[in-house]
Amino acid sequence: MKFPFRPGTPPDANLLDNHRPLLRALERRQLIRGGLSLGALTMLTGCDFQKPASVEAALRKISAFNDGVQAVLFDPSKLAPTYPASMVLKPPKFNAYYDVENVKPVDGKKWRLDVSGLIANKAPWSLTQINALPQKEEIIRHICVEGWDYIGQWSGVPLRIFLDRIGADTRAKYVNFLTADNYPSSIDMATAMHPQTLLATKYAGETLPDPFGFPLRLRTSTKLGYKNPKWITAIEISNTFRPGFWEKQGFSWFGGI
Amino acid sequence: MHWVNAIAMLIMITSGWGIYNDYVIIGGLHFSKSLRLGDWAAESLLWHFAGMWFLAINGLAYLLYGAVTGRFRERLLPIKMSDVLKTIDETLHFKIAHSDITHYNAVQKLLYLVVIAAGMSQVVTGIAIWKPIQFSWLVSLFGGFQGARLVHFLGMAVIVGFLVVHVALSLLVPSTLWAMLTGGPRVTGPTARAEAET
Numbered sequence: 001m002k003f004p005f006r007p008g009t010p011p012d013a014n015l016l017d018n019h020r021p022l023l024r025a026l027e028r029r030q031l032i033r034g035g036l037s038l039g040a041l042t043m044l045t046g047c048d049f050q051k052p053a054s055v056e057a058a059l060r061k062i063s064a065f066n067d068g069v070q071a072v073l074f075d076p077s078k079l080a081p082t083y084p085a086s087m088v089l090k091p092p093k094f095n096a097y098y099d100v101e102n103v104k105p106v107d108g109k110k111w112r113l114d115v116s117g118l119i120a121n122k123a124p125w126s127l128t129q130i131n132a133l134p135q136k137e138e139i140i141r142h143i144c145v146e147g148w149d150y151i152g153q154w155s156g157v158p159l160r161i162f163l164d165r166i167g168a169d170t171r172a173k174y175v176n177f178l179t180a181d182n183y184p185s186s187i188d189m190a191t192a193m194h195p196q197t198l199l200a201t202k203y204a205g206e207t208l209p210d211p212f213g214f215p216l217r218l219r220t221s222t223k224l225g226y227k228n229p230k231w232i233t234a235i236e237i238s239n240t241f242r243p244g245f246w247e248k249q250g251f252s253w254f255g256g257i
Numbered sequence: 258m259h260w261v262n263a264i265a266m267l268i269m270i271t272s273g274w275g276i277y278n279d280y281v282i283i284g285g286l287h288f289s290k291s292l293r294l295g296d297w298a299a300e301s302l303l304w305h306f307a308g309m310w311f312l313a314i315n316g317l318a319y320l321l322y323g324a325v326t327g328r329f330r331e332r333l334l335p336i337k338m339s340d341v342l343k344t345i346d347e348t349l350h351f352k353i354a355h356s357d358i359t360h361y362n363a364v365q366k367l368l369y370l371v372v373i374a375a376g377m378s379q380v381v382t383g384i385a386i387w388k389p390i391q392f393s394w395l396v397s398l399f400g401g402f403q404g405a406r407l408v409h410f411l412g413m414a415v416i417v418g419f420l421v422v423h424v425a426l427s428l429l430v431p432s433t434l435w436a437m438l439t440g441g442p443r444v445t446g447p448t449a450r451a452e453a454e455t
Contacts, residue, residue, distance in 0.1 A: 059303040066306050073391050080390045141402070143389060146298065147280035149402050222390050250299035252306070257390045 063252055070254040076190050080221035083139045089150040090204050092142070094211045095225060096181070097245065105210040106180050106231050113216060117176075117237035120167025127215045131201060133157040133165065138196055143257050144225040154219045156200035160193045168237045176242050177218065180231035185244035187220065187227060188254065196221035199232070224255040258322075261315045266416065268294060268308035269379070273413055275301025282410050306387075313380050320377075333366045341367060368419060375415040382409040 094100045113125040137155035163170060170193060176186040191197060200219040201208055208214040213230025220228060226246045247253045274288035275295045281287065295301030323329040340363035348364070361369065385395040385405040399405040427433050 056303075059300075059307050062307040062310070063303055073388060075391060078391060081393055141389075143402060144280075145302070147276070147406060246299070250303055252302070257388060 060250070063250075067252060067254040070252070070256045071188060071190070074188075074190060074222065074254075074256050076194055078222075080140050080196055083141070083151045085139060085153060087151045088139060088153040088204055091209060092152050092203060092212055093144075093148070093150050095144060096230075097183070098181075100211050103211045104180065106214060108215045111215050111233075113232065114178075114234040115166050115236075116234065118169040118172045118239075119237050121165075127201075130157060130162075130199070130216065134161055136198060137202075137205075138198065138219075138221065140196065140219075140221040142225055142228075145251060145255070152219075153204045154198055154200040155202040155205070156198040156216075156219070158195060159197045159199055159218070160195070162199055163192065163237070166235075166237075172237045173239045174237075174241060176236040176238055176240075177229045177232050178234040178236075179229045180233050183229055183231075183245045184242060185218070185227065185229040186242050186253075187218075187223065191220055191222055191256070194220065194222055222256055224257055226251065227255040258315060258319050261311060262319070265308050265312040265315060266376075266420075268304055269312055270413060270417060272301040272304035272308060276305060277410070282407060309380075309383065312376075316376055316380065320373075332361055333370055336363055336366045336370070368422070372416060372419040372423075375412045375419070379409060379412040379416070382406075382412060385409075 096103075108127050111127060113130065115122060115124065134157060135155055136158050137153065139151060139153045141149055142152050143149045159175070163175075170189055172189055174186050175189060175192040176184070178184055187197075197218070197220045200213070200217050201215060203209065203212055208217065213232075216232045217230040218228045218232065227244075229244075243253055271292060271294035275293035276298055278287050278293070279298050290296075293301060294304050344362045344364040381395065382399060382405050385392055385399060386402070386409055389396045389402050389405070396402055396405050399408050
């Protein structure tokens with residue numbers, strides 16, 4: 001069979017034999033070079049190749065804009081639906097950035113709540129003092145950013161009453177929290193003043209179990225689960241924005257529902 | 258409008274799959290990493306809540322345009338059951354003619370209406386899932402938070418199903434592709450003629 005791109009007479013077979021070592025060397029070099037660039041490519045996909053920093057920055061800017069939209073959508077007087085005690089999940093669902101076995105219980109007797117920032121009374125609080133404040137109970141739905149939900153029964157002192165007791169300047173923008181599990185968090189003042197926002201000390205009528213934040217945790221009815229820090233050790237009233245644990249990794253700061 | 262929607266839809270679908278994975282609706286159904294937009298939920302959520310503006314604003318503009326110009330009434334209505342059956346019958350006999358691309362057959366009309374409704378439903382259920390307390394009345398319409406999530410998921414399935422058929426058919430009838438890119442030929446239907454006379 002005659003191919004149009006091949007010479008009519010075949011070349012001398014010795015020609016190939018003479019050049020065989022050179023061809024081998026070339027092929028080997030090709031392989032090494034090819035391997036190197038392939039390796040370089042996999043490294044590229046691992047960092048800035050697929051995800052330019054500018055895209056990430058733009059998305060975070062939109063998220064910050066959405067935080068503003070969420071603040072506008074938030075109605076400070078709208079109460080979340082409440083449910084009968086028969087629907088309460090016991091025990092509640094545990095979720096953190098670590099497993100439940102790694103929870104480090106807090107000693108309630110030694111525990112103190114530090115308060116700071118734009119407030120009149122900066123004396124720390126003991127658990128006995130906090131338990132002496134007016135109490136409120138609510139059965140509300142907990143919604144996680146992952147998509148699951150359950151109904152929980154929480155009691156404690158409404159945060160607005162506590163803020164009043166420490167003489168907080170409620171014109172400040174933020175209420176910032178520090179916790180024993182190194183999970184900083186912050187919420188807007190409007191949510192802090194919402195009647196269903198509690199500094200919770202009890203679940204289903206019992207003292208908070210360790211995995212759920214003993215002795216003190218935040219429980220808001222109008223924010224996603226990750227906006228409810230547990231094992232609170234310090235509260236600061238401030239105009240300084242301090243993003244929390246998950247927010248630094250890209251989750252929305254407002255996290256309103 | 259079509260292409261803003263196409264890109265926004267793809268962003269919403271693929272980032273939605275990334276969010277879905279954290280708490281699956283259908284046991285065993287996970288979306289693999291290559292299909293997802295965003296390496297993990299936080300990134301997918303950033304994409305989803307950015308894409309929503311493009312989808313919703315573009316979609317709203319499209320609905321207003323379609324309603325005000327009468328395009329919906331002219332192109333998508335009326336749909337007669339007998340026409341639908343006729344088109345199905347013709348298609349099954351491989352009579353797939355689309356010579357006048359400004360005129361939709363009954364099945365096309367029906368599918369376009371379904372996908373427009375699904376798109377609107379996605380926005381409504383999306384708001385319900387995003388703000389289940391602020392719009393608690395909306396959530397109760399869907400039988401609770403998980404109900405809204407389920408309807409949002411099913412809406413996605415309808416849109417993805419439409420997309421598969423839509424893309425496959427447009428590739429089968431290549432003349433439509435040029436129209437999608439350029440906006441299509443000038444319509445000289447009864448409305449256009451009536452406008453020319455006045």
